[in-house]
Amino acid sequence: xxxxxxxIITFFMLMATAPLLRAEExxxxxxxxxxxxxxTFYSGTKIAISGTLPxxxxxxxxxxxxxxxxxxxxxxxxxxxxxxxxDTVTFDSVPKAFLLHTxxxxxxxxxxxxxxxxxxxxxxxxxxxxxxxxxxxxDGRTVVKELLKLKEKEGIYAVSGNVHYAPVSDxxxxxxxxxxxxxxxxxxxxxxxxxxxxxxxxxxxxxHSLTVALESFPKILSLLAFDHGAMYGVLATLIAVVxxxxxxxxxxxxKGAH
Amino acid sequence: xTVPWHLYLPxxxxxxxxxxxxxxxxxxxxxxxxxGVGGGxxxxxxxxxxxxxxxxxxxxxxxxIVGASTAGTIAHFRxxxxxxxxxxxxxxxxxxxxxxxxxxxxxxxxxxxxDFLISVTYVLMLGFIGIYMFQESLQAMRTRHKKPPASASxxxxxxxxxxxxxxxxxxxxxxxxxxxxxPLILGGFVGVLSAIMGVGGGxIMVPVMVYLLRxxxxxxVGTSLFQILFTCVNVTIMQAYSNHTVDFVLALILxxxxxxxxxFGVRISKKLKADxxxxxxASLVLVVMVKMLVDLLLTPNILLAYIGGH
Numbered sequence: 397x398x399x400x401x402x403x404i405i406t407f408f409m410l411m412a413t414a415p416l417l418r419a420e421e422x423x424x425x426x427x428x429x430x431x432x433x434x435x436t437f438y439s440g441t442k443i444a445i446s447g448t449l450p451x452x453x454x455x456x457x458x459x460x461x462x463x464x465x466x467x468x469x470x471x472x473x474x475x476x477x478x479x480x481x482x483d484t485v486t487f488d489s490v491p492k493a494f495l496l497h498t499x500x501x502x503x504x505x506x507x508x509x510x511x512x513x514x515x516x517x518x519x520x521x522x523x524x525x526x527x528x529x530x531x532x533x534x535d536g537r538t539v540v541k542e543l544l545k546l547k548e549k550e551g552i553y554a555v556s557g558n559v560h561y562a563p564v565s566d567x568x569x570x571x572x573x574x575x576x577x578x579x580x581x582x583x584x585x586x587x588x589x590x591x592x593x594x595x596x597x598x599x600x601x602x603x604h605s606l607t608v609a610l611e612s613f614p615k616i617l618s619l620l621a622f623d624h625g626a627m628y629g630v631l632a633t634l635i636a637v638v639x640x641x642x643x644x645x646x647x648x649x650x651k652g653a654h
Numbered sequence: 655x656t657v658p659w660h661l662y663l664p665x666x667x668x669x670x671x672x673x674x675x676x677x678x679x680x681x682x683x684x685x686x687x688x689x690g691v692g693g694g695x696x697x698x699x700x701x702x703x704x705x706x707x708x709x710x711x712x713x714x715x716x717x718x719i720v721g722a723s724t725a726g727t728i729a730h731f732r733x734x735x736x737x738x739x740x741x742x743x744x745x746x747x748x749x750x751x752x753x754x755x756x757x758x759x760x761x762x763x764x765x766x767x768x769d770f771l772i773s774v775t776y777v778l779m780l781g782f783i784g785i786y787m788f789q790e791s792l793q794a795m796r797t798r799h800k801k802p803p804a805s806a807s808x809x810x811x812x813x814x815x816x817x818x819x820x821x822x823x824x825x826x827x828x829x830x831x832x833x834x835x836x837p838l839i840l841g842g843f844v845g846v847l848s849a850i851m852g853v854g855g856g857x858i859m860v861p862v863m864v865y866l867l868r869x870x871x872x873x874x875v876g877t878s879l880f881q882i883l884f885t886c887v888n889v890t891i892m893q894a895y896s897n898h899t900v901d902f903v904l905a906l907i908l909x910x911x912x913x914x915x916x917x918f919g920v921r922i923s924k925k926l927k928a929d930x931x932x933x934x935x936a937s938l939v940l941v942v943m944v945k946m947l948v949d950l951l952l953t954p955n956i957l958l959a960y961i962g963g964h
Contacts, residue, residue: 469958615664621898626895628894633719
């Protein structure tokens with residue numbers, strides 16, 4: 397009796413994991429770097445992602461950062477004339493980054509509101525729906541739209557149709573995409589996900605972690621400036637004085653700008 | 655186009671093109687050399703336009719001025735153009751004012767209004783100084799023979815108030831008798847502006863010394879530089895400690911660019927007439943002012959701002 401029960405349980409467990417195992421076989425992502433170092437001459441970077449998938453499928457790549465509440469100032473007019481920062485608003489769950497890469501044929505899916513489409517749920521418009529604001533600014537979703545506009549301007553939120561496919565062979569095709577990491581992306585933990593799309597649904601997910609960290613000179617400078625502010629200030633002053641003395645010496649004691 | 659050489663600034667949280675920053679320092683230094691005034695009031699707005707957060711731009715500019723005014727102070731001291739007594743009193747006022755200004759920025763940063771205050775102060779100061787200089791140079795061009803700035807030509811109400819203040823002492827180097835309170839209060843005023851605007855305050859301090867403290871011109875420049883050097887040392891350390899907004903790498907590149915630019919500027923200035931120079935400088939000041947004013951008046955592209963400068 398016991399062995400019959402164990403056999404049934406094992407059968408159902410195998411049945412439950414079968415679609416997942418099948419999905420992993422369907423979408424294969426080649427290894428890519430799991431870290432980005434911000435060194436002295438860093439000005440953003442690119443991460444190439446490639447892999448294979450069934451010929452009749454699509455892949456969408458998404459890089460996101462940890463979501464956290466974000467307090468910001470809404471701009472408003474003072475004296476009905478000058479624009480300045482006024483009311484504070486808090487967005488409940490704002491990812492540090494949101495970079496979505498789609499094949500060109502799927503770009504339109506993310507441009508129109510399709511709440512019941514699982515693929516659309518991966519995009520920026522769906523994120524806009526998910527972020528809540530307190531206190532309620534009473535202007536609909538305008539303030540969230542402004543937030544996304546700001547993030548897009550900074551380059552840390554973006555949607556681009558740069559997933560490209562190579563010719564089909566043996567019922568499979570190769571995909572290639574390049575994630576552009578903007579220089580403004582702050583250090584921290586990020587997630588890179590590849591979504592396999594079949595018949596308008598998400599058939600498989602392959603996710604990887606990615607760490608963005610300061611290194612060498614920027615790391616030392618950041619530690620000094622943020623953890624030892626007074627010492628950093630004195631050092632910055634001394635270096636400027638020495639530089640001033642040296643330039644004065646080389647340029648025969650210029651009268652200096654002030 | 656691929657930009658050739660970038661540098662990551664962890665304090666500003668962004669990367670900048672070294673050549674662009676160096677070139678900007680050079681242009682400001684060139685103008686500084688041509689017109690014989692400081693470039694601080696131009697440097698901060700230009701850094702903001704480049705995408706550096708305003709609070710980091712202002713604090714790093716103060717750091718740059720420390721270097722720029724060091725060489726100048728020594729050169730003037732050797733020539734005997736520094737009124738140490740006056741400079742020290744202005745300095746005490748400047749340190750108190752600068753410290754207060756940094757604390758004010760800290761509070762306003764929390765409230766999210768620091769950037770607004772920096773912009774409004776710039777518009778007001780640049781507008782006032784630009785218009786004043788423009789008018790003065792126009793008059794000078796018309797009359798051709800410009801009179802020296804009012805040096806006790808008539809006992810005005812201002813002069814009577816100044817003379818009635820307690821603690822009158824003689825400043826031998828400047829040849830004036832004043833209340834000890836005058837340089838303290840005026841130094842404090844410039845110190846507050848210096849912390850808010852991230853400038854040495856030279857373009858405010860020079861008119862203050864000439865018109866309000868009635869000091870002779872040759873002592874004004876040296877004493878102003880002496881006072882500004884120490885005011886900016888204080889502002890830099892305070893900003894680094896309280897607000898973590900000083901980027902000394904940015905300051906060093908600007909300093910190098912401005913020093914080299916200033917050398918060329920001095921040569922160009924020798925070929926131009928004084929009044930033409932003044933009109934050009936006034937126009938430049940007014941252009942910067944109008945740009946900042948337009949930014950305050952026009953609806954921003956994005957109606958949200960970060961709290962704390964960046």
